[in-house]
Amino acid sequence: MSFLAPLFLLGALGIAAPILYHLIRRSTRERTLFSSLMFLLPTPPRLTKKSRLEDILLLLLRCLALAVFAFAFARPFIRTNAIAPAAPTVGRHVVVLLDSSASMQRGDLWDEAQDRALEIVRDAEPIDDVALYTFDRQPRTLLSFEEWAATPVDQRAALASNRIRGVEPGWRSTNLGNALIAAAEALEDAEAQREAPGPREIVLVSDLQEGSQLGTLQAFEWPRGIQLTLATIRVPGRSNAGIQLVPDAPEADPDAEPAARVRVTNARNSNQDRFQVGWSRGGASPGIVGSPVEVDVPAGQSVVVRVPTPPQADGLTQLVLLGDDDSFDNVVHAVPPEKQQVKVMYFGTEADNDNSQLRFFLSRVVTSIEDSRASVSLVAPELGQAPAPQDFQDAKLYFVSDGASPTTAGELRSQMEAGKTVVVIPKSSEQAVVIGQLLGVPPVSLSEGMPPGANGPVRAGATPPYSILGEINYEHPLFSLFADPRYSDFSKIHFWRHRQLRIDDLGEARVLARFDNRDPAVVEFPVGRGRLIVLLSGWNRADSDIAQSTRFPLLIYSMLDMSGSLSSQAGQYAVGDPLPVATIAGTTAQITVTPPGGEPTQLADGATAFPDTRTPGIYTVAAGVRTFRVGVNLDPAESRTAPMPADELERYGAPGSAPVANAAYEARKEALLQGTEAEGRQKLWRWFVGAALVILVLETLLAGWTARRNAASFESGGLPS
């Protein structure tokens, strides 16, 4: 005889309770609390010889009842040779998802993951269908259901082994949500192709790190009947921290030495909290150049530190983190921040020292703009001379007053199409031609505008008639600096003269500001990927007194910023992200991209991105004579290697996830299942409970009879003294 719940047999020990009860009953039945015993003396207990004999019988009955109850609760059953379950006729459909993200490079994770995946494949029955997928940012099919079905049964394991052994973990981040969706869809497709529905299962072989992205699961409706089994692989006791480059804060101190800002993130399960960060040349000399920056980061938190660029910054392309166990995410590839030399070109006929003209004010404002990111210089080609090609190429912002030849205008137009900004300040109505050339629309005309009151008589000594800005689009980047009500008052700026722009079709042009007589004051025309801004009144003294206003330098600064001249650092790109080469190089023609340690790839004309960023490192983008170096790094989420909370997948609606159990556990589970079935059939416990109840009835009858007999004896015998 076996027991389903043998622990309940311990309940038989409860027979000690009635024995004790019978023993202590001789001294007292119950306790009564009383305030004070100072007036009381103990009474000798009453005992009778006859009651002892009857009590023993009661005792036996009570003990027996308890023992039988314990026996019943232990769920006894007799083992029989259970009928072997019928062999399944429908095979399982299993998708094995193998995580090949960067975090799988840690320790022996990858070897363990491969072994686990192979074990699952080998355990598959011949009628089962198995598909193998690897995944990082995207799932990839390693072995499809069709290939599996087409492969002879005895060769399936070898095929799967070949495929699995041929994969290495990459540098991409983990998008578990996409992988699970792909697996579920593959199971759905396979299910649709077979006649009878069978069990479907996704086995996830992964380190299930916290940084895995599950967001796509939110909108996914899981098909019914899919079981998710987790084969989680862990590296216990390892500390991991990662670094990430952070853009310079806008409020950065302009006098501070050049430095890179990095965020050090320590994983939640990390044991260490002190790390070192510094610049390195990488490759053959991976050590830190100069003195490293010490940083303390508690587990689960992140800290941003500035890492100063060493004086000899040549060849420094890596920021490295030292002090943790896993090194896969300890390097950030970055080009050391250098102070940019920004060029602004001016095309005009004025002399630099003519303090009533545009150039005089512009050169003083532009050259005064200098911060940690850039130093700006004004390049003004002499009249009649062509600008130096390098200057022309380097500049991102061009001012044109009256010194642009038709050739220059054509070149400026091509620069605008590549994304640059040209500001035209027509000093007279003859400049309409230049504007027309820049816009590529000939019928543009300019005329002198009249400020309000200009037609009336002007008294000698009185302020001449003027216009003011009546309407300003503060949402545009040019004026957004002035959006605050404290700075939005332009009414003190007088415009003595302005031009009226007449154009048949404004197209996509936008009027950014108007004078109080509704004439446009600032108009923006998009040209290609760049823009043309036309100022219809200049800052020369004949036109206005804006140059004497505090708003003038800010306006020029806005133009520089808007043109992209002051953007010092290129964006940060993660492995797997397409590299937006058009944005980086400012052109789409003749772009060559050289990955780290790879061969140069010539992109087709018009291609805006380089898609194949497989490894982290410095990618070189060459466009004509110019080269740009950009760092492509590991996704920071991949550094969050702490295990994902157990219920995270279920929170995202994934079907009940169960861990893969070992064989011994399975055997025990199977035995328990068989025992439960046998016990369920036999239901011996009912008989034992019935027997116990009968014993209890007997005990009750006996106890009642004994009590009545004792009472009768008490009444006849009186109160014993």
Add this chain to the structure above:
Amino acid sequence: MIAPARNSGLPAASMIDPRALMTIRNLELRARVIVEGFRNGLHRSPYHGFSVEFTEYRQYVPGDDPRYLDWKVFARSDRYFIKKFEDETNVHCHLLVDRSRSMAFGSGEVTKGEYAATLAATLAYFLHLQGDAVGLLTFDEELRDYLPARHRRLHLRQVMFALERPAEGTATNLVLPIDRITNLVRKRGMLVYASDFLAPIDRLERSLIALTACGHEVSIFQVLDPSELTFAFEQASMFEDVESRRAIYIDPVAARRQYVPKFEAHCAAVRRICEKLGIVYHRLTTDQPLELALFGFVQERMRRGRQGRPARREGPR
């Protein structure tokens, strides 16, 4: 001196059953219910102005200190009145309350501890309304809470708070609080002692002599459970002392014969000491309405007020 608790003249129907009273959880509210009910009853009674010493509010006579003139009355009625400070006429009353575990015993729904605490709270509230200063000393085998006599609203609340603490002492020292209050309170005042007095009383008399010698007017309330008077248990069992946790097997039928005489002798000894020292002795059981205790207390105060302080007797009658 025994207060006529049961023959008070108050209509028993208007009194509140202690069991119903104890359903009010808040002690202060409970005390207020008793006192308000008691005072409402008094409107039809001849007992007016039972304060121990009257607060004066009178017209000015030449020779009075003009600082005490009530100028508001002068403004209203164009007359000079003197308002004497309440402190000048008030007495200080200390309540000594037994919080030993024997007070936590109750054969019915009301324990002696709850009853004694309610009694003390009622007296405190009543005295507070009169403008008297009330202090509290709780004790078991040691002294627990001591609050000096004050007449403030917040102080009354502190008294109530201290009285609401459960009775947890594992023994009773009847003498210690008396000795301590004798040393602490030098100013002549009133003292109300509430306990079950179920402890040796051999040193009680000596301590009470010292107390009364200081000029204090002492009232003793012996609070008992009805079952303690009769030992009306039927079932033989292990009787456990709630204080010492000592247990002995007792057949009540047999034990009752010797218990009741011993118990009554003990109570008589306490009463005798009180009579000897001119202390007012009240024996209350937890099934008696608390208004009776308050009425007895007030009646005794008025009698003393009319007769002056009772003479100390030299020996038992």
